[in-house]
Amino acid sequence: MFETLRARLFARAAPRPEEAKASRTAPLIAMQAQGRAVWSPRDAASLAREGYMKNAVVYRAVTMIAESAASVPFLAYQAAAEKPDHPLLALFADPNRRQSGTAFFETLYANLLTAGNAYAELVMLGGQPAELHALRPDRVKVVPGADGWPEAFDYTVGGATVRFHDPGAGGIAPVLQLRLHHPLDDHYGFAPIEAAAMALDIHNAAGAWNKALLDNSARPSGALVYRGEGGATLSAEQFERLKAELETNYTGSVKAGRPLLLEGGLDWTSMALTPRDMDFLEAKNGAAREIALAFGIPPMLLGIPGDNTYSNYAEANRVFWRQTVLPLVGRTAAAMATWLGPAYGGAVRLTYDGDAVDALAAERESLWRRLEAASFLTRDEKREAVGYGPDGESEAKAGSASWTS
Known part of the structure; x- marks a missing residue:
């Protein structure tokens, strides 16, 4: 038992695998559909x-x-x-x-x-x-x-x-x-x-x-109600004739707005909402x-x-x-x-x-005017502020002044 414990204490640790940067959540995403x-x-x-x-x-x-x-x-x-x-x-x-x-x-x-x-x-x-x-x-x-x-x-x-x-x-x-x-x-x-x-x-x-x-538009958005005496209803022949007349005379864009001519006992009841209502x-x-x-x-x-x-x-x-x-x-x-x-x-x-x-021309002109009025900036600093590199004039002037002095 002592030898076993000693072997465990002094055993060399297994070499650690080389570390690689990877997201810890990536395997969870990969489990969903790897390779497909x-x-x-x-x-x-x-x-x-x-x-x-x-x-x-x-x-x-x-x-x-x-x-x-x-x-x-x-x-x-x-x-x-x-x-x-x-x-x-x-x-x-x-x-x-x-x-x-x-x-x-x-x-x-x-x-x-x-x-x-x-x-x-x-x-x-x-x-x-x-x-x-x-x-x-x-x-x-x-x-x-x-x-x-x-x-x-x-x-x-x-x-x-x-x-x-x-x-x-x-x-x-x-x-x-x-x-x-x-x-x-x-x-x-x-x-x-x-x-x-x-x-x-x-x-x-x-x-x-x-x-x-x-x-x-010529098809009425409503119902034709027959108000016959004593609860009478239209016969099958009358119903089919009325249906055919509506299809022939009141359907299609050419016939839009044509008024309905109703016979005795027929009354028009609007059932649609107007565009204004909607x-x-x-x-x-x-x-x-x-x-x-x-x-x-x-x-x-x-x-x-x-x-x-x-x-x-x-x-x-x-x-x-x-x-x-x-x-x-x-x-x-x-x-x-x-x-x-x-x-x-x-x-x-x-x-x-x-x-x-x-x-964006107006924005550029406004920026240029503000920079031109900024007397505390050099020419190259103004150019840098608008995204341009130095033109060399400032360096040349500085070098000339140093040589003169």
Whole structure:
């Protein structure tokens, strides 16, 4: 017994495995569907059909944001130096043979806003990025690995599937996923259309009701009541004749508004609520405002009446650019730099050129005036405050003054 106890006390401890950084919650995520495609909890194709393709407010909101964001040019930096001739900017300007840079990023932003997810495929040639392609979100499925994070993406078309594998540390992933925050999903984003789903249904239902009203406006919304003596009712022949007469003479948009000619004993009783009773227009405009709110667009810019949040159109447009467009461009630039940076040495920082946005010209002029009046700042400090590097004049003057003294 003593020898056994002694062996336990003085036994050499087993070598500890090499430590690796990993989330303690990742295995719980991985247990759900390791190695299998995780399907999106909502149908991205249905969101696109019911929202973008059938609703004018959603279409305009998505198009407005995507076109505005795609028009903002990128700036590339290595350390503190701007690199206007960086090859990554050339790739963004000409991503593939079928799309210009503006068209590629417009597609990418539109996919992100419509489905909550956007995917970009990278094509390498000679060890360097050669092409970028935007993938349809409804065709891409995430494949989680043992650590819970995506290890591959499945792209399915017509029953055929291509799997893009993550090369791991040190490699460049063939697919980049951009996603909007989803509080209840680990792999997919949350589309603005989903947040405004109820408002979208109301707006679409209002349009359908209006269309049906035009198609059937001559069909009375009420009841024909026969008030015969002694409780008498219409015979089967009389009923069929009355029904045929209504179908022939009072149905269709051409016959809209034609008055009913009622015979003895027949009385018209209206049973429908008028658009005024239903507050029809206000309900539709309220739904449109809610859709615009979900996308981050001031309703004034979409021509939706009843919104007086901003004093004028220019102010609403500045808010749109500052709070919606530029944050979207900024997060995309950061994701692209992280994704493609290793192909260019890893020391690439991407940002956007806010000076190229005409809608913010008034803000720039105001800033420049304030800086010009700031006598306590040097010329180079003023340039740095607006995002420009030193021009060398201050250093030259300082060097000249030192040499003279």
